[in-house]
Amino acid sequence: xxxxxxxxxxxxxxxxxxxxxxxxxxxxxxxxxxxxxxxxxxxxxxxxxxxxxxxxxxxxxxxxxxxxxxxxxxxxxxxxxxxxxxxxxxxxxxxxxxxxxxxxxxxxxxxxxxxxxxxxxxxxxxxxxxxxxxxxxxxxxxxxxxxxxxxxxxxxxxxxxxxxxxxxxxxxxxxxxxxxxxxxxxxxxxxxxxxxxxxxxxxxxxxxxxxxxxxxxxxxxxxxxxxxxxxxxxxxxxxxxxxxxxxxxxxxxxxxxxxxxxxxxxxxxxxxxxxxxxxxxxxxxxxx
Numbered sequence: 001x002x003x004x005x006x007x008x009x010x011x012x013x014x015x016x017x018x019x020x021x022x023x024x025x026x027x028x029x030x031x032x033x034x035x036x037x038x039x040x041x042x043x044x045x046x047x048x049x050x051x052x053x054x055x056x057x058x059x060x061x062x063x064x065x066x067x068x069x070x071x072x073x074x075x076x077x078x079x080x081x082x083x084x085x086x087x088x089x090x091x092x093x094x095x096x097x098x099x100x101x102x103x104x105x106x107x108x109x110x111x112x113x114x115x116x117x118x119x120x121x122x123x124x125x126x127x128x129x130x131x132x133x134x135x136x137x138x139x140x141x142x143x144x145x146x147x148x149x150x151x152x153x154x155x156x157x158x159x160x161x162x163x164x165x166x167x168x169x170x171x172x173x174x175x176x177x178x179x180x181x182x183x184x185x186x187x188x189x190x191x192x193x194x195x196x197x198x199x200x201x202x203x204x205x206x207x208x209x210x211x212x213x214x215x216x217x218x219x220x221x222x223x224x225x226x227x228x229x230x231x232x233x234x235x236x237x238x239x240x241x242x243x244x245x246x247x248x249x250x251x252x253x254x255x256x257x258x259x260x261x262x263x264x265x266x267x268x269x270x271x272x273x274x275x276x277x278x279x280x281x282x283x284x285x286x287x288x
Contacts, residue, residue, distance in 0.1 A: 014069070015068070015069070018068045018069060018072050019068065021072070021075075035053060035054075035056060035145075036053060036145055036146065036147040037049060037053045037144070037145055037146045037147070037237065037240065038052070038053070038146075038147070038148055039139060039146055039147065039148025039149075039190060039193040039194055039197070040148055040149075040190055041053075042186060042189035042190045042192075042193045042233060042236060042237070043184065043185045043186030043187075043188075043189040043190065043236070043258065044186055044258055044262070045255075045256050045257040045258055045262055045266065046240060046243060046244075046249040046255055046256040047248060047249050047251070047256040047257070047268075047272055048256075048257075048266055048267075048268055048272075049240060049244070050244050050248050050249060051268040051271055051272070052268070053145075054244050057268060057271060059267030059268060060267070060268070060269075060270045060271070061266060061267050061268065061269040061270050062267060063265070063267075067265075073166070073215050074166030074213075074215060077164075077166050077213055077215065078151070078164050078166065081164060081211075081213075082135045082136060082151065082152065082164075085133050085135055085152055086133065086135055131154060131155065131156035132154075132155045132156070133152065133153070133154060133155075134150075134152070134153040134154075134155060135151070135152055136149055136150075136151065137149065137150050137153065137201075139193075139194060139196075139197025139198065139200075139201065140197060140200075141193070141196050141197055141200065141237070144196075144234070144237040144238065144241065145237075145241060146193060146196075146197075146237055148193065148194060148197065150163070150194040150197070150198060151163050151164045152164070153198060153202070155202060158204070158206040158207070159198060159202045159203075159204050159205050159206055160206060160207045160208070160209070161191065161194055161195055161198050161205060161207070161208040161209070162208075162209050162210075162211050162222075163187070163190065163191050163194065163208075163209070163210055163211065164211050164213070165187065165210055165211065165212050165213070166212075166213045166214075166215050167212060167213075167214060167215070168214070168215060168216050169214060169216040169217060172212070172214045172216075172217075172219070175212070176212075176221060184258065184259065185258075186258070187210055187225075188225050188226075188229040188232070189229065189232065189233050189236055190233075191208050191210065191225045191229060191233075192208075192225070192229035192230045192231075192232055192233030192234075192236075193233040193236075193237065194208075195208050195227075195229070195230040195233070196230055196233060196234060199230070205227075205230070207224065207227075208224070208225045208227070208229070208230075209222050209223065209224050209225065210222065210223045210225060251274060251277040257274070260278075263278065
């Protein structure tokens with residue numbers, strides 16, 4: 001007799017729900033975008049990009065239910081933060097950092113209590129009222145065959161781009177810990193790609209930032225990404241287009257795949273069949 005105190009398979013119920021949400025999200029984002037490169041794929045395996053956007057194959061090596069549940073936590077935080085930005089007076093948050101205003105609940109009527117001169121007060125009020133927040137907008141870079149969705153743009157006299165990233169405790173340690181390691185190029189390239197689209201849509205881009213959320217500790221950290229990544233992203237997508245015009249890229253660690261562990265999570269592993277290459281590289285001591 002099976003010893004199970006749970007008469008309902010709640011795990012299966014939630015797993016099916018997540019599968020449904022992922023399908024809905026994918027269809028909403030990528031229907032009619034077949035054949036375009038995804039901005040969020042910048043910096044990842046070139047063979048994966050080829051299967052995905054050139055051959056337009058359906059993934060066969062899909063994530064496990066456990067992996068989908070972990071990823072869903074990031075999606076929930078992502079959606080809630082974007083919702084908060086839509087509803088909040090986020091412009092005052094930006095200007096607090098400029099004027100060193102520490103009270104996070106400050107009202108416009110209290111601006112006179114801030115020790116800045118009248119000219120600066122007028123600048124604060126007028127600029128604060130002129131800013132807009134754009135959430136989950138579309139970008140298209142036609143000459144590079146790239147489309148995507150940015151997370152947050154603050155638009156005023158200047159334009160600032162933010163990309164939200166949720167990571168676990170171990171990646172956080174590698175990125176921000178005492179013994180931090182060099183980080184993968186993907187995040188800066190993704191942000192640089194979004195910046196190309198933002199500049200095309202808004203006419204300028206003045207700064208771009210990664211906003212990290214540690215889903216294990218709820219800590220947050222913001223890092224600025226150099227504007228040079230915009231130029232790097234353009235050159236990157238140019239090289240991808242040129243490479244793919246010649247056919248399926250060869251396997252080459254650092255490019256296809258970009259990291260050894262990536263093959264285990266690739267949705268096109270069945271088509272790619274990297275096992276022989278992996279064994280060859282392991283024998284050479286070059287698989288890491």
